[in-house]
Amino acid sequence: MTAIETTGLTKTYGSETALANLDLAVESGEVFGFLGPNGAGKTTTIDLLLDFIRPTSGSATVLGHDAQDETDAVRDRVGILPDGFDLWERSSGYRHLEFALDSTGVDGDPDALLDRVHLDRSDAERAVGDYSKGMRQRLAMAMALAGEPDLLILDEPSSGLDPHGIRTMQEIIREEAAAGTTVFFSSHILGQVSAVCDRIGILDEGELVTVDTIAGLRETAGVGSSLVVDAADVTGTPTADLEAIDGVVDVRPEGDHLRVAYTDPGAKARTLHRLVESGATVHDFEVVEPTLDDLFAAFTGTDAETGADADPGGGRGRDSNRNAAARTEPPSAADGGRATGSTAADAGGEVDR
Numbered sequence: 001m002t003a004i005e006t007t008g009l010t011k012t013y014g015s016e017t018a019l020a021n022l023d024l025a026v027e028s029g030e031v032f033g034f035l036g037p038n039g040a041g042k043t044t045t046i047d048l049l050l051d052f053i054r055p056t057s058g059s060a061t062v063l064g065h066d067a068q069d070e071t072d073a074v075r076d077r078v079g080i081l082p083d084g085f086d087l088w089e090r091s092s093g094y095r096h097l098e099f100a101l102d103s104t105g106v107d108g109d110p111d112a113l114l115d116r117v118h119l120d121r122s123d124a125e126r127a128v129g130d131y132s133k134g135m136r137q138r139l140a141m142a143m144a145l146a147g148e149p150d151l152l153i154l155d156e157p158s159s160g161l162d163p164h165g166i167r168t169m170q171e172i173i174r175e176e177a178a179a180g181t182t183v184f185f186s187s188h189i190l191g192q193v194s195a196v197c198d199r200i201g202i203l204d205e206g207e208l209v210t211v212d213t214i215a216g217l218r219e220t221a222g223v224g225s226s227l228v229v230d231a232a233d234v235t236g237t238p239t240a241d242l243e244a245i246d247g248v249v250d251v252r253p254e255g256d257h258l259r260v261a262y263t264d265p266g267a268k269a270r271t272l273h274r275l276v277e278s279g280a281t282v283h284d285f286e287v288v289e290p291t292l293d294d295l296f297a298a299f300t301g302t303d304a305e306t307g308a309d310a311d312p313g314g315g316r317g318r319d320s321n322r323n324a325a326a327r328t329e330p331p332s333a334a335d336g337g338r339a340t341g342s343t344a345a346d347a348g349g350e351v352d353r
């Protein structure tokens with residue numbers, strides 16, 4: 001079954017197109033990474049899937065249900081970690097988990113959820129108002145896991161997490177995938193998705209640029225690996241000599257090192273041989289794999305982190321003001337559903353446990 005399917009899904013705000021004509025199918029059981037820089041349209045897509053906002057045109061189904069007409073059926077089976085969620089500041093972590101479990105109608109153990117996200121039970125007794133950003137994120141993830149959802153939709157799940165927290169998040173995603181849960185998660189931190197995703201969709205300025213496996217993306221982008229060699233006396237080996245080696249695509253001196261980009265793995269040994277033959281002393285070498293940032297730049301012409309033009313000569317560039325547009329229609333709360341979104345009412349008083 002297809003877990004998520006969108007057809008021509010579009011959202012505009014006045015003259016601003018947040019999402020343009022999105023056609024996307026995420027298969028059941030897949031871990032799908034939705035990548036794009038700030039303002040690419042990731043949250044807009046997720047908000048449309050969960051009916052937090054309505055599309056300008058197009059349609060979407062989630063777990064076989066129409067995202068706009070069968071919202072309750074969707075939210076019953078989807079665990080959601082929204083972007084910019086709110087919590088009840090004076091309620092305890094436990095209270096949040098009890099609420100999340102109650103709203104799924106499925107029996108569950110709050111302690112088991114805490115264990116999964118590595119949140120201490122003593123912390124769960126406290127009001128969330130003084131939680132760190134990472135603890136809040138862990139609690140929100142635990143709420144999303146309540147009720148064993150069929151689909152997890154996570155908007156920037158690693159936001160605010162330290163490296164240990166990021167590893168925990170990745171472990172949870174792997175465990176969920178192993179249990180057959182479909183996971184759809186957005187991120188602009190490209191390195192973090194490669195470890196867990198079956199496929200990746202790259203979104204840029206509201207448009208889906210490509211969808212593929214990481215290996216497929218690398219191949220299509222033509223971004224090869226590099227051999228970085230620490231060698232002395234390389235003067236006897238002209239760059240052109242190395243560039244002529246089968247499989248080598250580029251040779252650049254970098255300080256005391258030489259960076260040799262190749263597409264055929266056999267080119268590594270041929271390069272090292274050629275250097276030694278010509279009298280160079282090879283002290284050390286390492287293979288540098290292309291990062292997803294390299295891939296992103298190859299597909300969009302922009303740097304994923306900064307949005308800056310990655311290739312001023314040939315890239316498409318970005319309008320740096322694009323994301324500054326005022327939000328005139330804030331995502332609404334998932335009231336009563338499984339969502340941890342802006343449902344929190346800070347009712348005041350003592351810690352509510």
Ligand SMILES: Nc1ncnc2c1ncn2[C@@H]1O[C@H](COP(=O)(O)OP(=O)(O)OP(=O)(O)O)[C@@H](O)[C@H]1O
Pocket residue numbers: 013016017018019036037038039040041042043044045083188322323324325326327328329330
């Ligand atoms: N309510 C709104 N009113 C006007 N413009 C909006 C609104 N919501 C989103 N936008 C615009 O739509 C575009 C896509 O925004 P969206 O939040 O979906 O991006 P994103 O990829 O999730 O970014 P981020 O990584 O920063 O969360 C942006 O240019 C944003 O300014």
